[in-house]
Every structure is written in C-alpha cells, then in structure tokens.
Amino acid sequence: MPAVNKICCIGAGYVGGPTCAVIALKCPHIQVTIVDLNKARIDAWNSPDFKLPIYEPGLEDVVRKARGRNLFFSTDVDKGIQDADLIFVSVNTPTKKSGVGAGFAADLNYVELATRRIAAVANSSKIVVEKSTVPCRTAESMRTILEANSKPNCRFDILSNPEFLAEGTAISDLFSPDRVLIGSLQTAEGKTACNALAEVYSNWVPTDRILTVGLWSSELSKLAANAMLAQRISSINALSAICEATGANIDEVANAVGYDSRVGPKFLRASVGFGGSCFQKDILNLVYLSESLHLPEVANYWKQVVIMNEYQKSRFSKTVVDTLFNTITGKRIAVLGFAFKADTGDTRESAAISLIRDFQSEKALVNIYDPQVEQEQIWADLAEASPATPLASIQKQVTICHSAIEACKNAEAVVIATEWKEFREIDWEAVYQGMNKPAFVFDGRLLVDAAKLRKIGFKVTVIGRGERV
Ligand code: NAD
Ligand code: UDX
Numbered sequence: 001m002p003a004v005n006k007i008c009c010i011g012a013g014y015v016g017g018p019t020c021a022v023i024a025l026k027c028p029h030i031q032v033t034i035v036d037l038n039k040a041r042i043d044a045w046n047s048p049d050f051k052l053p054i055y056e057p058g059l060e061d062v063v064r065k066a067r068g069r070n071l072f073f074s075t076d077v078d079k080g081i082q083d084a085d086l087i088f089v090s091v092n093t094p095t096k097k098s099g100v101g102a103g104f105a106a107d108l109n110y111v112e113l114a115t116r117r118i119a120a121v122a123n124s125s126k127i128v129v130e131k132s133t134v135p136c137r138t139a140e141s142m143r144t145i146l147e148a149n150s151k152p153n154c155r156f157d158i159l160s161n162p163e164f165l166a167e168g169t170a171i172s173d174l175f176s177p178d179r180v181l182i183g184s185l186q187t188a189e190g191k192t193a194c195n196a197l198a199e200v201y202s203n204w205v206p207t208d209r210i211l212t213v214g215l216w217s218s219e220l221s222k223l224a225a226n227a228m229l230a231q232r233i234s235s236i237n238a239l240s241a242i243c244e245a246t247g248a249n250i251d252e253v254a255n256a257v258g259y260d261s262r263v264g265p266k267f268l269r270a271s272v273g274f275g276g277s278c279f280q281k282d283i284l285n286l287v288y289l290s291e292s293l294h295l296p297e298v299a300n301y302w303k304q305v306v307i308m309n310e311y312q313k314s315r316f317s318k319t320v321v322d323t324l325f326n327t328i329t330g331k332r333i334a335v336l337g338f339a340f341k342a343d344t345g346d347t348r349e350s351a352a353i354s355l356i357r358d359f360q361s362e363k364a365l366v367n368i369y370d371p372q373v374e375q376e377q378i379w380a381d382l383a384e385a386s387p388a389t390p391l392a393s394i395q396k397q398v399t400i401c402h403s404a405i406e407a408c409k410n411a412e413a414v415v416i417a418t419e420w421k422e423f424r425e426i427d428w429e430a431v432y433q434g435m436n437k438p439a440f441v442f443d444g445r446l447l448v449d450a451a452k453l454r455k456i457g458f459k460v461t462v463i464g465r466g467e468r469v
Pocket of ligand 2: 163164165166167168226229233266267268269270271272273274275276277278279340341342
C-alpha cells in the first residue's frame with residue numbers, strides 16, 4: 001500500500017473539523033479536504049475572517065496556518081471522495097428517535113449514506129476509516145455495502161479509528177493524545193492499511209501511543225471509554241447526594257479517593273450532571289448492544305449511569321425550589337452558563353437545558369447568560385425541550401442576557417450551570433447589590449468561593465456540600 005497523500009474527511013463537525021485540521025497542520029505533505037453537505041457549515045469554515053462554525057480554543061490558529069495550504073473545506077463530497085487515498089467517515093451518529101431501538105440505538109443512517117456515496121463514486125481503491133462512534137461490528141456493515149457496490153479494480157480496506165478528544169480541549173488533545181487507537185482486520189491487507197494510517201499519525205504522535213488492535217475491539221473500546229468516564233461522574237454525583245445529607249464535603253471525599261493511584265484524581269468533579277453529545281448517547285448505545293446480545297444484567301448496569309445523571313439534574317432543580325421557600329412561581333432565576341461545559345459553544349444534552357425546563361414548568365422567570373452560545377441555539381434547545389409549549393410563550397418567561405451582571409439584576413437566585421472561568425471572577429458585590437433579598441446562589445459546578453460569597457451576604461448552596469446559608 002503506497003503512503004497516504006490525499007485525505008478526505010466526510011463530516012465537518014466538532015470531530016471532523018478539528019481532527020483533520022490538525023492532521024493537515026502536522027502533515028504538510030498530505031492534502032486534506034473536509035467535505036460536508038451542510039453549506040452554511042462549510043462557508044463558515046472558509047470564512048475570510050475565520051468565524052469558524054465551532055468555538056474551540058486554539059482551533060483558529062491551526063486553521064489559519066493550514067487553510068489554503070494543504071487544508072480545504074468543500075461541499076463537493078463526490079470530488080473529495082474520488083481524489084482521496086484515505087477517507088475518514090466522521091458524520092453524526094445520534095440516538096435513534098423512532099423505529100426499532102428508539103431512544104437507545106445509534107442512528108446509523110448518516111454513516112450508511114456516506115458509505116453508499118463512497119461506493120457509488122469511488123473509482124480507485126480507498127482506505128475507509130470509521131471516525132464516528134459506532135456500535136460494535138458497524139465496520140462489517142460498511143464493508144458489505146462497499147463490496148456489494150464497488151467497481152472493478154476498486155478495493156476498500158476498512159479501519160476503525162475512534163476519536164477521544166474532548167470539546168474545549170480538542171486541539172491540545174489532538175496535539176498530544178493519550179493514545180491513538182486503530183482497529184483493522186487481522187489480515188495482511190488489513191494490517192497494511194492500519195500501518196498506512198499509523199504512519200500519518202506518527203508525524204507527531206509517539207509510536208508507543210499508537211495502539212493497533214482488532215476492528216471489534218477498537219469499536220467497543222470507544223463505547224467502553226465513554227461509559228467508564230461517565231460512570232465516574234455518576235459515582236461522584238451519587239456520593240455528592242450523600243455529602244449533602246451528612247455534612248461531608250464532596251471535594252474532600254473526591255480528593256481523598258483520587259489520591260489512591262489506582263483510582264486517580266481526574267474526572268471526579270461533582271456537577272449538576274454530565275452533558276455533551278457523547279456520554280449519554282454512547283452509554284445508551286452500549287445498553288442497546290447489551291440487550292441485543294441477551295445480556296440484560298449488563299444493560300441494566302450501564303443504564304444506571306444515565307439514570308443517576310437524570311436524578312442529579314432533577315435533584316438540583318428541586319433543591320432550588322425547596323430552598324426558595326418551596327415556590328419559584330413568578331421569581332426571577334439567573335442561569336449562568338448554557339453550554340454543556342466551559343470553553344465550548346456546544347449545548348447538546350447540556351444540564352442547563354433540563355434545569356431551565358424545570359424552572360419554566362414551575363412558572364419562574366429565567367434570565368440566561370452564556371459567553372459563547374448563540375441566541376438562536378438557546379431558543380432552539382428550549383423549544384425542543386418543551387415541544388408542547390409555543391416558542392412565544394417560552395420567550396415570555398425566558399430572557400437571554402448579554403452579561404452575567406445583567407442576568408442577575410433583580411433576580412432572587414443565581415444558578416451556576418456551566419463552569420466558565422468568568423463566573424468566578426464577576427463582581428459578586430455588584431451582583432449582590434442588584435439582586436432581591438435574600439439573594440441565593442446555587443453552585444452546580446463547585447466554581448465559586450462560597451465563604452467569600454457568604455461574607456457578602458449571599459445564601460449559598462453548593463453541590464455536594466452539606467452546609468447551606
Ligand atoms: P457533528 O454533528 O458536529 O458533525 C457531523 C457532520 O457530518 C455534520 O456537519 C453533518 O452535516 C455531516 N454529515 C452527515 N452526513 C453526511 C453525509 N452523508 N455527507 C457529508 N456530510 C455529512 O458531529 P460530531 O460531534 O463531529 O460527531 C461526529 C461523530 O464523532 C459522532 O459519531 C460522535 O459520536 C463522534 N465523536 C464526537 C465527539 C465530540 O466531542 N463531539 C468526540 C468523539 C467522537
Ligand atoms: C467526552 C470524552 O471525555 C471524550 O474522550 C470523548 O471523545 C467525547 O466525550 P466531552 O463530552 O467533549 O468529551 O467533554 P468531557 O470533558 O468528557 O465532559 C463531559 C461532561 O461531563 C461535561 O458536561 C462536563 O462538565 C462533565 N464532567 C466532566 C463532570 O461533571 N465532572 C467531571 O469530573 C468531568
């Protein structure tokens with residue numbers, strides 16, 4: 001197999017965009033074209049003033065260096081496929097909304113459409129790489145489709161190369177990944193294709209971090225990694241409820257537990273619940289896989305991670321209502337943060353959406369401020385969360401603000417839903433002056449200095465800490 005000279009990435013989203021932009025930066029000898037059917041997204045990637053479609057620290061710098069040199073964005077999917085030696089399939093794989101497996105299984109329609117397009121237009125051999133997160137054995141379906149539709153002299157080798165980047169740190173994760181995982185068939189051809197992709201990564205990733213495994217192990221490892229990370233958060237969140245009831249402090253517990261080198265300190269931060277496009281989707285996918293394999297106990301085990309996350313979100317909303325004298329009807333609540341974590345504008349499955357829906361159903365007035373999320377996105381998410389309520393009614397209850405201070409004005413309570421650094425640094429004295437009294441703060445992210453806020457006069461409730469007032 002000759003070395004890879006031209007790469008095409010189908011899907012210019014949160015994964016395809018940053019991943020292939022970094023490949024282009026690190027491999028100036030390879031031409032990288034990222035294609036997408038969504039013209040607005042491609043236009044944004046190509047925008048002259050670098051107003052990129054996603055916010056990710058460090059991304060603009062990478063795109064500035066590589067775009068137009070060996071990095072291109074295009075809506076011409078067919079040409080991208082035809083020109084490439086290696087094609088990443090990096091399309092969305094959301095949870096199915098209807099049909100068999102609805103609510104659990106991954107919707108593989110976009111993967112199938114992209115695969116069929118490759119089969120239809122490719123006129124030379126390709127390495128096709130599953131970058132999307134997919135259920136175990138999806139590569140087999142892709143191979144069946146490709147082989148059944150290919151032209152003579154077109155050979156397709158399928159690899160699995162799941163992506164482990166986290167949003168908000170995507171560029172540093174891509175620059176120095178903990179590992180790159182490549183799965184292939186254990187045939188001579190499969191291993192040759194695997195080596196060709198490993199060679200691309202070896203331009204900047206140390207070879208001992210490039211793990212090569214079988215296809216099915218690779219696919220399952222991605223689901224397993226996300227499930228185990230999410231499980232840690234649900235575990236610490238379950239303990240946060242015990243802390244609140246007993247007076248223990250979740251920071252101290254997490255620190256003490258994390259000091260054990262077998263457990264490790266990362267990903268033990270109690271929160272109002274995990275969000276993001278991956279954790280819930282991938283666990284539900286694992287639950288569905290387990291059920292399909294007639295392993296109900298395994299399915300129930302993983303399902304509990306999602307159930308605990310839902311509980312954490314509703315428990316937090318209930319704490320707000322209980323603390324505000326059992327009613328928030330007509331009261332103004334300032335929600336600081338709408339993204340699912342700091343340093344991203346992504347709102348998919350954000351805990352803030354559930355909280356605000358709960359506050360709306362209690363007939364509160366809600367002010368929202370997030371430094372990165374666009375207004376239209378907030379309205380779209382709130383409308384989707386309350387499908388029975390017309391948007392006009394939502395807009396009577398909810399106001400989107402331009403700053404944290406503005407959001408907190410005349411509010412009864414401030415709810416910290418995303419751990420944006422700027423919320424730690426706002427002028428809390430000024431916030432206090434502008435609020436109705438007693439002024440409550442609910443910190444769902446262990447972000448603020450509660451003692452300092454209490455000195456100002458706030459009544460502070462922090463997730464996982466027994467003490468209130
Ligand atoms: P995304 O929705 O941001 O991007 C997917 C893009 O694919 C969209 O722009 C869509 O228009 C495009 N697309 C869909 N079908 C297409 C087709 N047939 N031809 C051309 N373009 C097509 O999704 P994402 O967040 O980038 O996730 C992509 C995959 O990576 C998913 O499987 C996800 O689970 C996985 N993943 C995501 C993350 C993350 O942090 N977002 C991390 C690791 C893995
Ligand atoms: C995750 C995985 O980390 C990444 O490897 C995978 O490729 C995609 O899914 P992402 O969802 O982008 O990445 O962000 P992550 O940092 O994992 O955070 C997910 C959610 O968990 C966020 O809502 C975050 O606030 C929350 N979280 C994270 C906690 O509540 N506590 C923690 O200790 C860590």
